[in-house]
Structure formats: structure tokens, C-alpha cells
Amino acid sequence: MVSIKLKIDFFKDDLKLLTVNGQFFPEQMSSRLFMPKEDVANKYQIAFHERFHYLQYIFTPYGHMKWGANRTYSSEILGMWLENNLVTKKKIPVSEYLENNENSIRVLCSIMMQDFAKRLSDVTDGIALTKEELKLLGIDNKNDLLPQIKVNGKKYLSNGLDIIESFAKYEEAILAFLVENKDINDTINPDFLSPRYYVVLYYFVEQLGMDRLEEFPIACELSLCFSHLPRANDRASMVNYHPGWRFIKIVEFLKDNRPEYNIFEDESFWQYTSQVLKECQFEGWDELWKPAEEYAKQCDLSISQEMSRAIHYKKKHPWCLTYPMANPKEFTGEEFNRFYPLFTITDNEVFYNVAGVNQNEIFLENEIQSVVNQIIGYKSKYNLYPNSIQCADSYYGIKSCKHWIDGSCDGHLCAESEVPKLVMDDNSNIIDGCMLEICLNIWGTSIREIEIGNTGNRIEFSKLASKVKEVKERRENP
Numbered sequence: 001m002v003s004i005k006l007k008i009d010f011f012k013d014d015l016k017l018l019t020v021n022g023q024f025f026p027e028q029m030s031s032r033l034f035m036p037k038e039d040v041a042n043k044y045q046i047a048f049h050e051r052f053h054y055l056q057y058i059f060t061p062y063g064h065m066k067w068g069a070n071r072t073y074s075s076e077i078l079g080m081w082l083e084n085n086l087v088t089k090k091k092i093p094v095s096e097y098l099e100n101n102e103n104s105i106r107v108l109c110s111i112m113m114q115d116f117a118k119r120l121s122d123v124t125d126g127i128a129l130t131k132e133e134l135k136l137l138g139i140d141n142k143n144d145l146l147p148q149i150k151v152n153g154k155k156y157l158s159n160g161l162d163i164i165e166s167f168a169k170y171e172e173a174i175l176a177f178l179v180e181n182k183d184i185n186d187t188i189n190p191d192f193l194s195p196r197y198y199v200v201l202y203y204f205v206e207q208l209g210m211d212r213l214e215e216f217p218i219a220c221e222l223s224l225c226f227s228h229l230p231r232a233n234d235r236a237s238m239v240n241y242h243p244g245w246r247f248i249k250i251v252e253f254l255k256d257n258r259p260e261y262n263i264f265e266d267e268s269f270w271q272y273t274s275q276v277l278k279e280c281q282f283e284g285w286d287e288l289w290k291p292a293e294e295y296a297k298q299c300d301l302s303i304s305q306e307m308s309r310a311i312h313y314k315k316k317h318p319w320c321l322t323y324p325m326a327n328p329k330e331f332t333g334e335e336f337n338r339f340y341p342l343f344t345i346t347d348n349e350v351f352y353n354v355a356g357v358n359q360n361e362i363f364l365e366n367e368i369q370s371v372v373n374q375i376i377g378y379k380s381k382y383n384l385y386p387n388s389i390q391c392a393d394s395y396y397g398i399k400s401c402k403h404w405i406d407g408s409c410d411g412h413l414c415a416e417s418e419v420p421k422l423v424m425d426d427n428s429n430i431i432d433g434c435m436l437e438i439c440l441n442i443w444g445t446s447i448r449e450i451e452i453g454n455t456g457n458r459i460e461f462s463k464l465a466s467k468v469k470e471v472k473e474r475r476e477n478p
Contacts, residue, residue, distance in 0.1 A: 379456030
């Protein structure tokens with residue numbers, strides 16, 4: 001192992017220090033690299049960091065559950081919006097239904113509650129719930145949701161994103177050391193990073209010492225291995241199924257115990273991790289993977305097949321996430337390298353992982369999620385016009401559509417837009433057209449039938465409750 005000497009004499013709260021060179025999008029299982037494709041090879045650390053986030057999702061039960069939950073919420077919301085007996089014109093966002101009839105208010109409430117459930121499932125990632133949402137859960141203080149750790153004498157609320165980012169940064173640093181003998185402190189440098197990239201690493205070192213550093217990525221991985229998403233209003237559920245709480249419990253166990261293991265032996269890894277899970281009173285490996293395996297079997301999708309392959313690979317190579325570079329032959333091998341983000345966006349090109357997942361399936365999933373986000377009122381940072389719907393390419397900034405490239409469409413549509421025409425071959429295969437309009441047609445509607453308001457307008461629960469009360473009173477006193 002590398003002897004790493006991290007400085008723990010410095011702690012910053014200022015998140016503005018972070019320089020963003022890449023992003024990972026869990027909902028699309030995709031990454032964005034803020035660089036032209038020609039620079040990716042030289043900036044391999046950034047590319048690997050974002051790819052490692054994909055590995056974190058596809059090689060942990062947590063990632064599988066998040067993927068499944070997101071697809072379920074998206075499908076439910078889309079189904080409610082498309083409901084046949086909704087006796088009003090289709091509207092985006094749903095806040096436009098606020099002044100409408102009782103039936104549309106009911107649909108509005110259903111969609112908003114689904115979105116609320118989705119936001120609750122995202123507490124594992126460190127999402128900040130509003131005061132109003134916390135009040136609905138019966139929680140007075142947001143600090144009660146998350147565990148508090150102390151690093152160099154300073155208190156810090158630990159969330160799942162801290163585990164995910166510190167884990168990825170650690171692996172990125174190890175790769176840079178192996179590739180070019182780069183000092184690990186150059187990669188994990190608090191002078192230029194947000195605390196989320198190093199705070200749990202520093203906590204681990206303070207609690208266990210530098211000589212236990214090689215166990216840090218194991219603690220991170222096990223923090224992401226649980227069979228249920230936590231309920232934010234249930235303390236026991238949060239402690240068992242929230243990455244931050246789990247990480248602290250694992251560290252507390254390791255402080256008083258030193259299980260032996262050999263990172264190059266599969267059985268040794270299983271024994272070590274199984275002991276930690278058992279002693280922390282967490283579920284064992286068989287129980288952890290069961291929900292993910294069952295969900296993957298239910299979906300007739302190439303992505304679900306890819307998820308199943310990932311589970312199979314993880315069981316065959318249990319150390320592949322904690323120590324991906326431990327076996328160079330495996331790390332550079334074809335089997336491991338099929339596991340890449342579904343697509344990667346650079347400044348001048350989009351690369352699709354068509355070896356593992358059907359590209360048309362990726363297109364359809366992106367359209368579903370972008371439409372659902374706009375139905376709720378989540379505005380894209382790429383939105384140019386407030387009263388238009390964006391296709392997935394425009395909404396996520398992919399911009400690989402031929403019509404965007406040739407300048408005939410900027411990805412923003414409304415009822416009056418000139419939509420690229422659908423073209424099909426003799427076998428009824430779609431060879432051209434607007435993907436958004438194609439999907440809307442498949443779902444039984446059209447851009448022509450949608451009334452579009454301010455797409456960035458989200459409704460507060462207080463306003464929704466007030467309207468429901470008004471409708472109720474009108475029904476009781478006609």
C-alpha cells in the first residue's frame with residue numbers, strides 16, 4: 001500500500017472553492033466532461049472520477065435502488081399526467097392546474113406527492129429539504145436528519161454525497177499515483193476542493209490512524225450497501241439505511257476491532273466485509289443484493305440486463321469497487337471495461353455506451369425523465385424560453401440531435417413550433433423526426449395539445465393545501 005500523509009491541519013466551509021471539471025447524473029447514469037474530447041486522455045483523472053461514480057451506482061445495492069426508484073417515480077408521474085379522464089388540456093408545469101377544476105387539482109396533488117416521495121429518497125445524496133417539507137415530516141430541525149462528525153475540532157453534518165465524492169476522489173488519487181507517481185496530496189488538496197471531497201476521509205484517518213487507510217474505501221462501499229432507501233421521518237431507518245450514519249457506525253466498530261484480510265483474495269474480502277456488516281447489525285450480502293436482482297429481472301430493458309451483469313461481476317470480483325486497480329489485468333480487461341456511463345458528454349461530442357445498452361432505449365428514458373422534470377417544474381439551466389418544452393437533448397445539454405446541429409431546431413418547442421417531420425422506412429422504423437414529438441405521440445398526445453406555462457414554476461405545498469381547502473369548501477357549500 002501507498003504511504004499517504006494527509007494534512008489535517010486545515011478545514012474550509014467555503015463550497016465556492018470547488019472547480020467543476022466534470023459531473024455525473026445518476027438519473028441518466030451519464031457523465032459530462034467540461035473539455036473537448038481531445039483532452040480526455042490527458043485529463044484522465046477527471047474522466048475516471050466521473051466513471052467511478054457510475055461504478056458506485058452499478059456495483060452497489062444503493063445504486064440499483066436509486067435507479068429503480070427514479071424509474072418508478074418517473075413512470076408514475078407520467079402516467080398521472082397522461083390520465084385519460086383528465087377533463088382538461090394537458091398542461092406543463094402542473095402548477096398551471098392550480099386554478100382549474102377539481103379533477104385536475106386531484107391530479108396535481110398526486111403528482112406533487114410523488115415528487116415529494118422522490119425528494120425524500122434523495123436524502124441519501126444530501127438533498128436539502130425545505131422547511132415546509134420538513135414540517136410535513138414532523139421534523140423541526142434539518143440537523144436531526146444527518147449525523148454530525150468532528151474533523152480537526154470542527155463539526156460537520158455528514159451526508160451521502162460526502163461518502164460518494166470522498167470515495168471517488170480517493171480512487172482518483174490512487175490511479176494518479178499508479179499512472180504517474182503523482183503525490184496523493186496533489187489530488188486531495190483542501191486548498192482547492194469542497195469539504196465533501198475529503199471530509200469523511202479526514203474523519204476516518206483521525207479516528208483510526210494512517211496505518212488503517214487502506215480500509216477507508218471498504219468503509220465507503222459498505223456505507224452504500226443496504227437493501228432499502230431510508231425513511232426520513234424514521235430515525236431507526238435513517239441510521240440503518242443512510243450512508244452517513246452507516247459510515248460512522250462502521251468506523252466506530254473498526255476503532256475497536258481490526259479484522260484481518262488480504263485485498264487480493266476474494267474469500268478474504270468476503271469474510272472481512274461480512275464480519276463488519278454482521279457486527280454493525282447490517283444485512284448480509286445475500287440479503288443486500290436480493291431486491292436489486294429481483295427488480296432487474298422484472299424489467300425488459302437492456303439497462304436492467306446490464307445491471308444484472310454488474311451484480312454477477314461484483315459477486316465474481318468482490319473487490320472490484322473498493323480496489324478496482326488491485327488486479328491490473330482485470331482493470332484493463334474487456335469484462336470490467338464494459339461498465340461505463342450510458343453516455344458521456346464532452347464539449348464537442350457525445351459518446352454512447354452502445355456495447356452495453358440499446359441507444360434508442362437511452363433516448364426514450366431521457367425523454368421520459370426530461371418531460372417529467374418539466375411537468376413538475378424543474379427548469380433546465382439550458383432553458384432559453386420560459387414558455388416552451390425542451391426535448392431531452394436540449395434539457396440536459398446533450399445537443400447531439402441532427403436538427404440542433406444543422407440549426408433547424410434549438411430543442412425548445414411549443415404548440416406553434418415547426419416540428420421536424422416524422423420519417424419512417426418501409427419496415428416502419430423511425431429514421432428521422434423530433435424525438436420529443438415522437439414520444440408524445442407514443443404516449444397519446446402531441447406538442448399541439450399541450451398548454452405551456454412558465455416551465456420553472458414549482459408550487460409550494462402551502463398553496464396547494466390552500467387550493468384543496470377551497471375546492472373542499474366549494475363542494476360542501478355549492
